[in-house]
């Protein structure tokens with residue numbers, strides 16, 4: 001059984017598709033339909049283009065801020081593709097690819113980074129919680145979702161994502177422990193992208209791996225090559241099956257790399273070398289997945305080029321829509337903090353209106 005074989009204390013990392021696009025663990029190659037493989041690849045390429053463009057829009061002063069995903073596409077899409085329609089994604093804030101795969105639209109994602117609350121309002125049936133910037137707190141939310149699913153016998157697994165740095169926060173431990181104690185159907189995917197802003201993973205914890213933190217909760221943990229979309233798929237499927245069958249949570253450590261800055265306010269050249277980035281560029285999740293699809297006869301370079309052009313067009317059109325209608329009014333800040341406005345918020349809103357009436361800006 002996969003989760004036993006890859007016990008984190010055995011110091012093994014699951015890889016199926018290596019950086020050169022070769023299957024190195026044939027017995028674990030998943031049987032995914034051509035249609036789904038292409039959906040995964042198309043989501044990852046759209047995610048890549050949307051990510052690069054978001055950074056450019058921000059630099060042009062057209063987007064408020066943005067947390068880049070470049071390099072983390074496989075960790076996210078591989079995990080999401082392994083889920084059932086009814087399962088939940090409980091994201092942090094660097095999950096553009098995972099959100100796209102689960103049905104959040106690019107327009108909604110861009111609206112969020114444009115500062116508009118409607119970017120957190122997803123379509124009916126999309127099982128994704130709003131973006132959560134408070135590091136670690138999404139693990140408690142996900143534990144609650146998972147526990148509710150268990151009580152209500154809903155057969156819904158909650159999958160939360162968190163960064164490497166987030167696993168040093170208290171709420172990570174609280175949520176994991178709660179879910180483990182109550183056998184709640186929770187899967188936590190740590191996107192170990194090597195840095196928490198400028199703090200390298202080696203300075204954030206003395207643990208040899210992040211997957212081994214599972215041992216303390218008494219649950220399975222597995223370390224995966226997070227740039228290998230097939231390995232992410234296989235590990236998450238095993239984890240979701242485990243959680244769904246009533247055995248409790250699983251912790252996955254996806255070893256990946258943030259190729260871009262932490263956010264648009266960060267300059268990573270201050271704390272990491274160009275050589276390090278270049279090394280990880282060779283392990284780019286898109287390169288190996290494309291080669292896999294071409295080798296299987298599912299994809300061609302010509303189709304790839306056409307897809308790139310379509311993505312660029314689609315991303316540009318989407319951002320134009322956001323710019324045309326996405327400007328939010330300051331009143332939204334007061335209105336959307338709670339379901340109903342508190343007396344204090346009402347008072348503050350009135351003060352703000354008065355300020356505007358008097359010519360304030």
Ligand SMILES: Cc1ncc(C[n+]2csc(CCOP(=O)(O)OP(=O)(O)O)c2C)c(N)n1
Nearest residue numbers: 094133134135163164165166193195196197
């Ligand atoms: C409770 C809390 N403390 C501090 C911050 C500021 N902050 C934003 S991102 C970040 C680092 C997160 O690193 P990691 O968990 O590794 O995720 P990554 O950003 O690499 O995806 C910090 C400290 C925050 N958002 N929430």
